[in-house]
Amino acid sequence: xxxxxxQLLELPIVGDLRGTGFFYAIELxxxxxxxxxxxxxxxxxxxxxxxSNALFExxxxxxxxxxxxPVVQISPPLVAGQAEFDEIVRILGDVxxxxxLLMRS
Numbered sequence: 001x002x003x004x005x006x007q008l009l010e011l012p013i014v015g016d017l018r019g020t021g022f023f024y025a026i027e028l029x030x031x032x033x034x035x036x037x038x039x040x041x042x043x044x045x046x047x048x049x050x051x052s053n054a055l056f057e058x059x060x061x062x063x064x065x066x067x068x069x070p071v072v073q074i075s076p077p078l079v080a081g082q083a084e085f086d087e088i089v090r091i092l093g094d095v096x097x098x099x100x101l102l103m104r105s
Contacts, residue, residue: 004085005074008092013100015069022078025071026092030103042103043070050102051095060091072096 005024008014015029028046030036038046047064051072055062063073072092076084 001080001082001085004082004089007089008096011093011096011100013096013103018071019074022076022080024074025065026074026096028070028072028096028099038070038103040066046070046099046103047072050099054095054098055091058091058095060088060095062092 001022002017002020002024005026006017008026009017012032013028014026015032015035016027018025018027028038030038030042037043043066047066047070051062051064055064055072063075065071065073074088074092076088080088
């Protein structure tokens with residue numbers, strides 16, 4: 001399933017994918033090349049002002065966390081299969097693309 005989630009690394013806002021099995025964290029970065037992270041205010045706007053609601057509205061419950069690097073934590077049910085991981089990546093990809101555009105404005 002990691003290979004499916006790794007597709008998200010192609011997005012400019014995704015700096016790293018950490019985790020294994022059924023628990024992952026997607027690190028969000030301001031600049032992928034320099035690995036610059038978001039300021040505290042930007043993280044608040046990104047994680048709580050946008051991502052949490054946007055993901056929930058699209059049917060995906062994730063934990064947005066900014067203790068340290070801003071990340072989106074993914075912990076699907078243990079019965080999740082490839083179809084569920086494909087759906088997670090589709091939803092996350094769409095929302096993170098929107099988030100990247102939001103943070104550029």
